[in-house]
Amino acid sequence: MQKEILKVTDLKQHFPIKGGIFGRTINHVKAVDGVSFTVYEGETVSIVGESGCGKSTTGRAILRLDEPTSGEVEFDGIDLLSLNKKEMRKKRKDLQVIFQDPYASLNPRQTVGEILQEAMSIQNTVPKEKQHERIVELLETVGLGAHQMDRYPHEFSGGQRQRIGIARALAVEPQLIICDEAVSALDVSIQAQVINLLKKLQKEYKLTYLFISHDLGVVRHISDRIIVMYLGKIVEIADKKSLFTNPQHPYTKSLLSAIPSIHPEKRRERIILTGDVPSPIDPPQGCRFHTRCPFATERCTREVPELRNVVTDNGHQAACHYVEDIEAGIMQPVR
Amino acid sequence: MANESQNFDNILEIKELQTSFFTEDVEIKAVDGVTFDLPKGKTVGIVGESGSGKSITSLSILRLIDRPGKIVGGEIIFKGENLLDKSNEEMRKIRGNQISMIFQEPMTSLNPTYTIGQQIGEAYKIHEGLNKAEARKKSIDMLKLVGIPSPEKRIDQYPHELSGGMRQRVMIAIALACNPDLLIADEPTTALDVTIQAQILELIKELQEKLDMSVLLITHDLGVVAETCDYVAVMYCGKIVEYTDVKTLFSNPQHPYTVGLINSLPSHEEDIEGDLPIIKGMVPNPTNLPSGCRFAPRCPYATELCNTLPELVTDDNNHQTRCWIYTDEWNGSTEVKTYAERNS
Amino acid sequence: MFVFIIRRILQTIPVFLGVTIIVFSLMHLIPGDPAQIMAGESAPAEQVENIRERLGLNDPYPVQYWNYLSNVLQGDLGNSIRSGRDVTTEIGHRFWITVELAFYSIVLSVFLGLIAGIVSAVKQYSFRDVTLMLIALFGLSMPNFWLGLMLIQWFAIGLDVPSWIPFIDNTAWFKPSGWGSFQQIVLPVITLGTGGAAIIARMTRSSMLEVIDQDYIRTARAKGAKERVVIYRHALKNALIPVVTVVGLQFGGLLGGAVLTETVFAINGMGKLVIDAIQARDFPLVQGTVLVASLLFVLVNLIVDITYRYLNKRIDFN
Numbered sequence: 001m002q003k004e005i006l007k008v009t010d011l012k013q014h015f016p017i018k019g020g021i022f023g024r025t026i027n028h029v030k031a032v033d034g035v036s037f038t039v040y041e042g043e044t045v046s047i048v049g050e051s052g053c054g055k056s057t058t059g060r061a062i063l064r065l066d067e068p069t070s071g072e073v074e075f076d077g078i079d080l081l082s083l084n085k086k087e088m089r090k091k092r093k094d095l096q097v098i099f100q101d102p103y104a105s106l107n108p109r110q111t112v113g114e115i116l117q118e119a120m121s122i123q124n125t126v127p128k129e130k131q132h133e134r135i136v137e138l139l140e141t142v143g144l145g146a147h148q149m150d151r152y153p154h155e156f157s158g159g160q161r162q163r164i165g166i167a168r169a170l171a172v173e174p175q176l177i178i179c180d181e182a183v184s185a186l187d188v189s190i191q192a193q194v195i196n197l198l199k200k201l202q203k204e205y206k207l208t209y210l211f212i213s214h215d216l217g218v219v220r221h222i223s224d225r226i227i228v229m230y231l232g233k234i235v236e237i238a239d240k241k242s243l244f245t246n247p248q249h250p251y252t253k254s255l256l257s258a259i260p261s262i263h264p265e266k267r268r269e270r271i272i273l274t275g276d277v278p279s280p281i282d283p284p285q286g287c288r289f290h291t292r293c294p295f296a297t298e299r300c301t302r303e304v305p306e307l308r309n310v311v312t313d314n315g316h317q318a319a320c321h322y323v324e325d326i327e328a329g330i331m332q333p334v335r
Numbered sequence: 336m337a338n339e340s341q342n343f344d345n346i347l348e349i350k351e352l353q354t355s356f357f358t359e360d361v362e363i364k365a366v367d368g369v370t371f372d373l374p375k376g377k378t379v380g381i382v383g384e385s386g387s388g389k390s391i392t393s394l395s396i397l398r399l400i401d402r403p404g405k406i407v408g409g410e411i412i413f414k415g416e417n418l419l420d421k422s423n424e425e426m427r428k429i430r431g432n433q434i435s436m437i438f439q440e441p442m443t444s445l446n447p448t449y450t451i452g453q454q455i456g457e458a459y460k461i462h463e464g465l466n467k468a469e470a471r472k473k474s475i476d477m478l479k480l481v482g483i484p485s486p487e488k489r490i491d492q493y494p495h496e497l498s499g500g501m502r503q504r505v506m507i508a509i510a511l512a513c514n515p516d517l518l519i520a521d522e523p524t525t526a527l528d529v530t531i532q533a534q535i536l537e538l539i540k541e542l543q544e545k546l547d548m549s550v551l552l553i554t555h556d557l558g559v560v561a562e563t564c565d566y567v568a569v570m571y572c573g574k575i576v577e578y579t580d581v582k583t584l585f586s587n588p589q590h591p592y593t594v595g596l597i598n599s600l601p602s603h604e605e606d607i608e609g610d611l612p613i614i615k616g617m618v619p620n621p622t623n624l625p626s627g628c629r630f631a632p633r634c635p636y637a638t639e640l641c642n643t644l645p646e647l648v649t650d651d652n653n654h655q656t657r658c659w660i661y662t663d664e665w666n667g668s669t670e671v672k673t674y675a676e677r678n679s
Numbered sequence: 680m681f682v683f684i685i686r687r688i689l690q691t692i693p694v695f696l697g698v699t700i701i702v703f704s705l706m707h708l709i710p711g712d713p714a715q716i717m718a719g720e721s722a723p724a725e726q727v728e729n730i731r732e733r734l735g736l737n738d739p740y741p742v743q744y745w746n747y748l749s750n751v752l753q754g755d756l757g758n759s760i761r762s763g764r765d766v767t768t769e770i771g772h773r774f775w776i777t778v779e780l781a782f783y784s785i786v787l788s789v790f791l792g793l794i795a796g797i798v799s800a801v802k803q804y805s806f807r808d809v810t811l812m813l814i815a816l817f818g819l820s821m822p823n824f825w826l827g828l829m830l831i832q833w834f835a836i837g838l839d840v841p842s843w844i845p846f847i848d849n850t851a852w853f854k855p856s857g858w859g860s861f862q863q864i865v866l867p868v869i870t871l872g873t874g875g876a877a878i879i880a881r882m883t884r885s886s887m888l889e890v891i892d893q894d895y896i897r898t899a900r901a902k903g904a905k906e907r908v909v910i911y912r913h914a915l916k917n918a919l920i921p922v923v924t925v926v927g928l929q930f931g932g933l934l935g936g937a938v939l940t941e942t943v944f945a946i947n948g949m950g951k952l953v954i955d956a957i958q959a960r961d962f963p964l965v966q967g968t969v970l971v972a973s974l975l976f977v978l979v980n981l982i983v984d985i986t987y988r989y990l991n992k993r994i995d996f997n
Contacts, residue, residue: 050528192599260558
């Protein structure tokens with residue numbers, strides 16, 4: 001059995017909404033509402049879902065960029081939520097994050113060299129006299145040159161900036177990197193380069209990735225296992241192959257079928273969902289997907305489906321009452 | 336208009352269009368001699384990465400280029416007449432009436448201080464001179480047409496009260512209000528989630544048939560192109576590098592850039608072992624473009640010949656490619672690894 | 680919206696209390712003994728003590744404040760030391776003079792500022808834009824008492840009305856002092872309004888420039904809207920949102936400016952009243968005027984906030 005590096009248990013992130021005459025908290029945005037999963041050392045786990053599903057919020061809650069409302073986040077055997085500020089800051093050395101917009105996360109007044117040096121100094125990972133050498137090494141690792149060390153972020157293209165972001169994350173020799181839509185803003189040809197880089201680094205440094213993305217093509221290429229989220233809850237977890245070839249939850253099925261394909265004739269039949277994602281302020285009772293699900297029954301409006309094993313032996317889990325019935329064709333879409 | 340009843344094979348013909356941006360001392364040729372036709376009733380896609388000039392091409396058609404940009408040459412023939420010869424006032428009457436446009440960001444493309452109804456109704460007031468009540472009635476019909484539930488209620492809401500998908504539907508309602516002949520959709524679904532994207536693309540397709548429109552679709556997403564377009568122009572650094580029907584583009588791409596682009600796209604439908612095939616390097620700085628083929632510095636097949644700019648070459652099946660490989664002068668390698676070959 | 684207005688009105692209560700505390704404390708921070716001043720410098724000690732007792736100056740501070748507050752809430756601002764009359768009566772019609780002056784000035788500022796700002800923004804970097812912004816810079820840098828004096832020099836004293844213009848039998852265009860007639864109003868309003876006009880012009884310009892680049896402006900153009908409609912209907916309404924806030928803040932400066940302007944033009948408004956009261960150490964009168972001015976400021980900002988909320992639909996009313 002592989003080593004568990006990250007274990008998230010019943011994580012909740014409810015953001016208060018203020019209102020009324022006295023500005024009291026009148027409700028909560030239930031952005032993440034009871035999410036549990038495990039990430040093993042050296043693997044890439046992706047969280048996919050559409051906007052508002054809580055995938056980014058989950059990442060931020062794990063890093064404690066926003067304090068989660070409740071739940072447990074165990075990293076390398078330590079409960080992150082029990083750490084005080086100082087301890088957490090130290091722990092961040094092992095947990096790094098790469099954001100979608102590298103430009104916004106790089107200080108425009110620092111050169112690339114300074115950015116990397118600062119990262120190292122904060123965590124004290126490299127002795128001062130070795131820092132320069134290490135910076136050069138890092139830049140070369142991510143496909144930039146030592147001569148670019150004295151340049152400012154605005155002098156780089158989007159793809160290069162993302163490489164700087166990656167170099168900064170690597171500077172502290174982390175164990176886990178959370179990639180929050182890290183390649184989403186990049187053009188296809190550049191995106192491929194960065195994905196290859198991430199895969200190469202994973203091998204070289206034995207990194208674990210928690211890869212948050214809405215792009216299922218990228219996710220299929222990079223992940224070992226995939227978590228599908230909808231409206232703050234996990235609807236399906238499976239290894240890559242099982243998820244893409246044999247999706248079980250009706251939401252995952254429609255999500256996969258909705259992706260435009262460059263071979264439309266080969267694509268499975270499209271299931272177009274009606275309506276929008278409901279508001280996470282008052283999410284639907286029972287199964288959260290029931291308002292859009294083509295198979296929903298009265299039971300779905302009452303009972304919250306638990307995440308359970310649906311395909312034997314390989315850990316494929318889905319949260320739907322009717323997985324088997326739908327699979328067997330007993331249940332037909334009603335809309 | 337004299338030509339109103341005339342029938343055209345091509346609703347739009349763009350010839351040698353050139354649009355440049357003038358900064359302090361350099362001219363940036365954002366669109367550099369773009370030529371293509373849009374057959375009536377069809378959907379033509381322009382696909383390319385950022386900086387390819389695809390959006391500038393679309394804005395040029397409506398002459399919505401702001402300073403420091405300027406259309407410096409070429410012709411835009413719409414229903415037999417050159418739009419570049421029109422006066423500003425004539426052009427204004429075409430916008431939103433005969434040619435409409437929808438944009439990438441439904442979040443920011445609607446005016447936050449006016450209701451949905453006011454914004455759709457404005458199109459009717461401008462082009463059909465309708466009064467408030469008539470415009471409102473027609474706006475409600477339009478909202479119904481684009482599939483917005485309870486339009487009588489929605490019409491008095493403000494944009495921020497609607498979801499992204501709903502806002503894009505409103506944008507479509509505004510664009511189609513006056514029943515245009517041509518719809519230009521600039522990355523209409525890029526900002527939307529994939530299940531919503533599927534809804535919107537389906538809607539555009541459906542309305543195109545219903546209203547007998549031609550569509551020019553600007554996108555960076557090859558999947559969207561494959562699913563919605565009849566013909567495709569691939570742009571790179573201000574020039575069209577390949578133009579063909581959509582089937583041929585994906586079954587037999589010719590230009591090394593197109594091939595590279597298709598190959599480097601991670602697929603959700605199949606596993607790719609090992610590294611993704613990449614296009615090396617990056618898009619050149621627009622102020623300092625290569626003098627020959629714009630793609631030469633990144634092209635795996637480039638030779639001496641590529642230091643001269645190739646022309647668009649048309650083969651027997653009207654497949655146009657701007658690459659020396661498809662000319663008689665070519666003497667280098669002819670092995671362009673296509674997508675099909677990769678999979679065989 | 681209704682909930683917002685109620686909430687916003689409730690929020691003014693602590694502000695009001697804060698203002699009264701500060702105004703009340705003013706009396707005790709300013710050097711000099713009010714009782715002594717009232718009694719006259721050579722008055723015997725027991726007479727001063729008498730007055731002190733009568734005014735409640737011997738009570739502990741909180742008690743004094745409480746008495747003060749309950750009086751204020753009943754509309755009793757005390758009596759002027761100098762004249763012995765009610766402070767409310769003293770302020771009386773002078774309050775309206777100042778409000779009038781401030782109102783006309785704000786109207787002038789907004790009118791000139793908006794026009795200059797829009798015209799500049801529409802043709803950014805043009806000759807017009809540069810000229811207007813240069814003028815705005817002048818307006819901003821000029822102290823208004825100086826501008827007032829210059830205006831008096833030119834238009835009330837220096838420049839005579841040419842004799843061939845009928846119906847005006849005065850020797851000068853405008854009058855250098857007083858309040859009431861058109862000829863008296865013009866110069867002080869210009870004096871007081873110029874600075875605000877300059878600030879609003881600059882704010883409108885930058886706000887318009889930002890808005891003009893927005894996607895929805897492109898949408899409006901793509902719809903075929905006339906350029907005039909694009910600017911005045913689509914751009915201006917959005918550009919006004921930050922300008923409204925500036926107008927509100929402007930009002931505070933305006934009240935300060937009114938003190939100077941009223942002094943320069945010898946207008947019998949609240950500004951002049953407060954100056955006179957300070958010179959005479961007439962504490963209850965100073966307190967009263969400052970309190971009224973502060974409340975006016977709070978009220979104007981309440982209106983501004985509600986307008987802002989009305990313009991800015993994006994803020995959720997809940």
